[in-house]
Ligand code: NAD
């Protein structure tokens with residue numbers, strides 16, 4: 306069966322395009338008394354970007370904290386905050402920030418129209434009702450969260466996205482100027498998330514020409530950004546992120562992402578850095594990708610944390626292995642249908658023990 310997936314229907318790209326956000330959302334303000342919610346990464350609290358939000362009337366500004374990756378309990382609390390704010394639903398949600406803030410805004414827009422807790426919808430196509438209109442404004446590039454059909458959440462029993470066609474944003478505003486203040490390490494980790502999406506998609510068994518077309522362009526852009534220091538590197542990284550997301554939309558990620566989910570679920574390690582940590586031990590699976598990744602690390606003088614699992618007990622390590630191996634489609638894409646023979650619990654454990 307071929308998948309019939311939805312993509313973002315409206316996209317604006319260009320330096321300074323953020324200043325057109327007010328015009329973009331204006332037609333979606335349905336009544337004079339209705340309102341929009343701006344979900345803003347709190348790193349921008351008191352910064353010029355906060356002052357540039359096109360807030361008007363009863364619009365609500367929600368400053369969200371992403372020190373921890375988004376949890377279902379946090380989404381539920383934010384949705385309650387919006388319900389307490391007004392009896393009516395907002396006309397739209399704008400998510401401004403990195404992958405975490407963009408995922409929070411996606412999840413809020415879904416949960417405003419669907420009953421229960423966001424934890425009830427972690428999985429595939431469990432959402433029944435369309436989301437509230439939602440707009441992404443990335444301020445960090447690499448995750449592809451702006452284009453993907455998932456909002457990744459950590460719930461009481463699992464880390465898993467709300468995957469659905471309704472999760473997909475209605476609009477993206479790509480303004481490369483917004484990447485200006487990203488700390489270098491974070492820029493690298495999130496950028497490598499994109500590079501790893503490309504490697505895992507291009508080397509996977511699920512690859513087709515659709516995914517290859519996007520993956521090849523994305524990896525080429527990553528090379529220009531991370532090996533050549535191209536003068537337009539922020540513009541290029543934003544497009545690399547989008548194309549990387551498009552590539553995995555019709556293929557899948559692989560071993561590195563599966564291992565990084567285990568690191569994140571058990572140790573709370575964030576997605577981008579977790580992918581970098583895991584990728585550095587995957588020479589056997591992605592030899593060329595890992596070699597080039599190390600070149601990029603060296604060029605940007607990035608050092609990764611080591612010995613993360615040294616003091617972990619067997620139970621915690623086992624949970625990490627189980628978390629990683631539960632991600633069946635990722636392993637199948639990476640190693641083929643007989644992946645379980647190739648990635649045994651012992652091999653997975655040995656990989657984690659080296660990290
Ligand atoms: P992030 O959103 O977690 O942000 C990392 C840090 O950078 C935060 O401290 C944030 O405040 C800060 N930051 C963001 N923009 C900044 C800017 N312009 N200037 C200065 N600081 C800035 O990082 P990320 O790597 O973009 O996203 C990771 C998250 O995305 C994880 O929660 C992960 O699960 C999720 N993710 C989602 C998808 C998807 O398809 N939905 C894909 C991959 C990852």
Ligand code: ZN
Nearest residue numbers: 448498502562
């Ligand atoms: Zn990723």
